[in-house]
Amino acid sequence: MTILPKLVFLATFFAVAVVYGLLCSFIVQVSEVKDLTAAQYGVSLAYGLLISVWLAAEAGFLVFRTQPRYASPSEDEEAASAEKLMEEKNASDTEKALPSPEPVVPEHARIFLVKSSHMAGLRVAAEFVLIMGYVYVCDRTTLIAKGPKQPTKAGFWLLNGLILLAGIATFRHNHGMTSSTPEAKPLQRDQTEEWKGWMQIMFVLYHYFNEAEIYNAIRIYIAAYVWMTGFGNFSYYYIKADFSIQRFAQMMWRLNFFVFFICVTMNNEYMLYYICAMHTFFTWLVYFALLAFNKYNRSNPVLFVKILCTFAVAVVLYDVPGVFHTVMGPFKFLLDFHDPLHPEFTDALHEWFFRSGLDHFVWVFGMFCAFSFPWLDKNLLAIEYLPSSQKIIAKLGLFGLALGVGVWWYFNYFSLPKREYNKVHPYTSFIPIFVYMVLRNLTPVMRRWHMHLFAWTGKITLETYILQFHIWMKTTGINGSPKNLMVLLPGWYWTNFVLISAVYVFVSYRVFHITNALKELVIPKDDWDILKRIVMIVITISLFYGSGVLLKSSF
Numbered sequence: 001m002t003i004l005p006k007l008v009f010l011a012t013f014f015a016v017a018v019v020y021g022l023l024c025s026f027i028v029q030v031s032e033v034k035d036l037t038a039a040q041y042g043v044s045l046a047y048g049l050l051i052s053v054w055l056a057a058e059a060g061f062l063v064f065r066t067q068p069r070y071a072s073p074s075e076d077e078e079a080a081s082a083e084k085l086m087e088e089k090n091a092s093d094t095e096k097a098l099p100s101p102e103p104v105v106p107e108h109a110r111i112f113l114v115k116s117s118h119m120a121g122l123r124v125a126a127e128f129v130l131i132m133g134y135v136y137v138c139d140r141t142t143l144i145a146k147g148p149k150q151p152t153k154a155g156f157w158l159l160n161g162l163i164l165l166a167g168i169a170t171f172r173h174n175h176g177m178t179s180s181t182p183e184a185k186p187l188q189r190d191q192t193e194e195w196k197g198w199m200q201i202m203f204v205l206y207h208y209f210n211e212a213e214i215y216n217a218i219r220i221y222i223a224a225y226v227w228m229t230g231f232g233n234f235s236y237y238y239i240k241a242d243f244s245i246q247r248f249a250q251m252m253w254r255l256n257f258f259v260f261f262i263c264v265t266m267n268n269e270y271m272l273y274y275i276c277a278m279h280t281f282f283t284w285l286v287y288f289a290l291l292a293f294n295k296y297n298r299s300n301p302v303l304f305v306k307i308l309c310t311f312a313v314a315v316v317l318y319d320v321p322g323v324f325h326t327v328m329g330p331f332k333f334l335l336d337f338h339d340p341l342h343p344e345f346t347d348a349l350h351e352w353f354f355r356s357g358l359d360h361f362v363w364v365f366g367m368f369c370a371f372s373f374p375w376l377d378k379n380l381l382a383i384e385y386l387p388s389s390q391k392i393i394a395k396l397g398l399f400g401l402a403l404g405v406g407v408w409w410y411f412n413y414f415s416l417p418k419r420e421y422n423k424v425h426p427y428t429s430f431i432p433i434f435v436y437m438v439l440r441n442l443t444p445v446m447r448r449w450h451m452h453l454f455a456w457t458g459k460i461t462l463e464t465y466i467l468q469f470h471i472w473m474k475t476t477g478i479n480g481s482p483k484n485l486m487v488l489l490p491g492w493y494w495t496n497f498v499l500i501s502a503v504y505v506f507v508s509y510r511v512f513h514i515t516n517a518l519k520e521l522v523i524p525k526d527d528w529d530i531l532k533r534i535v536m537i538v539i540t541i542s543l544f545y546g547s548g549v550l551l552k553s554s555f
Contacts, residue, residue, distance in 0.1 A: 002067050009060035009111045016055045020048040030141045033267070033478060042548025043264045047129045054126040057119060060111040124517045131507055131514075132265050138486060139470040140266065146474040146484040149210045150493065156209040163201055167451040174450055185377050186441035190450040192228060195440075197454030199224060200461040204468045207482060208497075216414055216421050219358065222275065223429035224436075225461070226359040229282045230366025237290040238297060238370065245527040248287060253519045255280050255462070258511055262466055267478050271337035273466055274355040281356065282363040285310060289367070303371055311364045318360040318426075324353055340479055358425055365430040369437070384444060395442060402438040405431060463508035463515075472504040 024044055028034065109116040138144050174190040199221040205211070206218050233251075237243065259276045263269065270277055289310050296302040317323055328335055328349055336348035345351070369376075383394045409431040413424050441447050457464070469475055473482035489496040522537075524530055 004067065005060040005064040005111055008063045009056045009114075012059040013052045013056035016052040017048060020051060024048070027137065027141060030143055032140055032142060036552070037267050038548040038552045039264050039545060040267055040548070041551040042544040042546075043261070045547050045551065046544045047132065050122070050125055051129055053114065054122045057111060057114045057122060060114075061109070061116055061119065064109060064111070121518070121521045124514055124521075127510065128261075128514045128518070131511060132261060134507070135262070135467070135470045136265055139474050144474070145487040145490060147487040147490070149208070149473075149483070149485055151210045153209075153211065153213075156205060156211050159205065160202060163453075164198075167198065167453040170452040171449050172452045174448055183381055184444040184447035186380060186447055187231075187373070187437065188447070190452075190455050191440065191447070192232075193455040193458035194450040194452075195436075195454075195458065196225065196228065196461050197457030197459075198451075200457055200464055201454070204464055204472070207468060208473060208485070215418050216416070216425075219421070219425055220414075220429060220432050223359050223362045223425070224433055225275065226278060226282060227362045227366040227369075227430070227433050229279050230286055230363035231370045232366075233283055233286040234290065234367040234370035235373065237287065237294075238303070241294065241297065243287070243291050243294060245530050246523060246525055249523050249530055250519055251283060252280065253523060254515060255283070257515050257518070258463065259466055262470075266470065269337050269479055270334055271351045271355075272469075272479055274351065275465055276462070277335065277352065278356050278359065285313070286363070286367060300371075307364065307367050307371060310367065311361070314360045314364055318353075318357050324357075325349060328352065338479060340477065341481060358422065359429065361426055362429050362433070365433070380441065380447075398438060399442060402435045406435040409435070460505075460508045460512045463511045464505070467504060467508050467511070471507060472500060 028036070114122075172190075174184075174188050202214070203218055203221055206214055255276055259270070259273050262273070289306050290297060292306070293302070317327060332348060335352045337351035338348060339345060339351065347353075383391055386394060409428065413421065413428045414432070416424070469482045472486060474484040474486050475482050476484070485496075486500055487496055488499060522533065524533060
């Protein structure tokens with residue numbers, strides 16, 4: 001490689017670093033929060049370094065592609081062999097007049113420490129940095145206007161109705177199924193993603209329109225998410241028996257990668273995004289329940305005892321006074337929450353106890369449903385082989401039973417006022433979930449089909465949950481709730497809503513893609529390599545935090 005690409009790399013790196021520094025200074029000037037933390041200084045330094053390296057590498061390799069190709073003596077033999085293979089490969093095309101291919105940077109090419117093979121990962125990481133910058137500008141600066149929420153019940157329900165019609169228009173067969181598939185299993189991946197999707201749409205619209213009247217329904221939706229944590233993780237560990245560090249690390253990455261950078265960048269506490277903490281905690285509990293004596297996991301009595309033990313753990317942890325705070329005390333640095341809107345809550349673990357306590361049983365019910373799945377599947381299939389009259393009676397009986405239980409639950413519990421309902425929710429939320437499962441899987445046709453719009457949305461629930469705070473609405477500041485709307489077009493409410501929603505969904509999808517792409521790059525397959533990678537990550541974070549401390553003391 002000639003020296004020119006390296007010179008271009010250095011020139012671009014320093015130019016971008018200067019521009020980035022000026023941009024950061026401007027953002028601080030227009031920021032609503034002037035006092036940045038050492039962690040924010042450190043992460044901004046990391047962002048700047050990454051952007052500078054990325055653009056410098058792009059420029060350097062661009063110049064490299066335009067340079068004459070010279071092979072060093074040590075490369076002669078390898079180059080000759082490669083050339084011979086290329087000639088053999090293209091022998092059939094020698095008589096064709098083809099244009100010369102564009103120069104391609106070989107994978108072994110390097111500019112300083114950056115290899116050409118690193119570029120794909122750098123581009124993904126740089127996109128993530130740009131998104132984080134957008135998040136900060138939207139929610140923490142005066143560059144984007146904010147306005148009050150405008151509760152409109154008619155608008156809320158009309159919008160949900162239109163989205164439902166759009167969802168119906170996207171009916172598709174579940175993956176691997178057709179109209180003639182004889183055995184349609186319940187609760188397939190497409191169906192549960194659909195379930196998450198339509199709940200998530202109502203959940204975020206509930207926040208946007210401040211539709212407080214459906215609070216109890218939102219509590220059920222969150223319980224259903226937690227139920228899926230128990231159901232999905234139990235199913236995976238039971239079927240795959242994969243308790244590797246890699247699998248567990250991938251799950252933790254999926255749940256916490258994005259929220260970690262959001263918390264550091266925005267200087268928010270982890271518990272502001274309590275759903276991430278809940279899924280993480282209950283995933284740990286399911287994992288360790290199945291990991292213990294896992295060689296006996298094919299024994300139904302053993303599995304049933306494990307489920308009973310997890311139920312007992314939930315009872316002791318949440319329903320025996322003093323136990324929760326004793327167990328969670330060592331993790332207060334992570335689980336504390338200081339709500340600026342409720343300074344009367346002097347117990348910093350109040351938010352974590354309240355939020356996780358509302359759903360401290362439903363994840364166990366999810367485990368039980370996964371445990372019972374073979375029995376459920378077998379009996380639903382058996383109904384289809386009954387004589388026609390008996391089949392109709394059986395399905396009507398199931399329908400009537402589920403509907404009756406649902407109506408009873410609705411009038412006795414769901415219709416209670418908010419505070420009274422919260423008291424009974426942990427012990428009754430499994431009822432509507434059970435009713436929905438029965439009704440949604442009553443016939444093979446219902447089990448074969450799903451609404452793809454909602455299933456697609458269900459894949460990005462974590463991202464839409466977090467980003468609603470910052471690029472769809474605006475919070476009240478550090479640890480603040482999204483009490484305001486983000487306004488790009490003042491006076492144009494619905495146009496503003498459509499524009500911001502489109503960007504919000506697009507960015508959510510991109511973060512979902514980035515999270516998965518970086519997961520493949522960061523988490524190796526070998527368990528020992530994972531441990532070494534964790535040490536490297538801890539050292540890197542420590543170095544940037546230390547740099548942030550120095551920067552903060554300098555300003």
